[in-house]
Amino acid sequence: MEWLTVAIAKGRIEKEMNTIFYEIGMDSWIDPGSRKLVFEDHENQIKYIFVKPVDVVTYVEKGVADLGIVGKDVIEEQEGDIYELLDLQFGKCAFAIAGFPNSKQFRLKSNIRIATKYPNITKKYFENHDIEIIPLNGSVELAPLIGLSDVIVDLVETGNTLKANGLIVLEEMMQISSKIICNKVSYRFQYEKIMEYTSKISDGRDRINENFSKR
Helix, strand or coil: CCCEEEEEECCHHHHHHHHHHHHCCCCCCCCCCCCCCEEEECCCCEEEEEECHHHHHHHHHCCCCCEEEEEHHHHHHHCCCCEEEEECCCCCEEEEEEECHHHCCHHHCCCEEEEECCHHHHHHHCCCCCEEEEECCCCCCHHHHCCCCCEEEEEECCCHHHHHCCCEEEEEEEEECEEEEECHHHHHHCHHHHHHHHHHHHHHHHHHHHHHHCC
């Protein structure tokens, strides 16, 4: 039987997935203290590669990985030719438009200046509006404060950073969580193993959620 290769976004998603692997007994390969980027689960014939979140879709789309585990924000921004197989129901947050409280009528402007790390998502969402997208890689909350933009588009989890900078959510765009994605060729030729794998991950996710709800 062929091995599966799974690309996992490093950081928070990696830690959440380790919890699921421990829950379902597929954790023998995990070495939390290691700086390695490639691990092999010989028992289940699965290779895990750990990459930056922005690269997961590329690895899956190009067939380097059969499956990928990454946030929906990356999937939407990258617009890769892949399948989404499973909502992991963690890493939940929302895409939102934010600005100063007096900017609630921002849509009435003829040319809306929007600072964001997600230009593709922003362009698609505002496809019928006249906008100027200002791409930033750092703290986008700074843009309205210094007059660089009218509003921002960003991920919002608690809203604490917005509040600390005098900003509020003006409009919620979409909910985001982590997903399992799949290469289209792999889906066809390794369907049974992929379905078995995603079923195990789904079971682990549900057990963790159930235990959490009982606390």
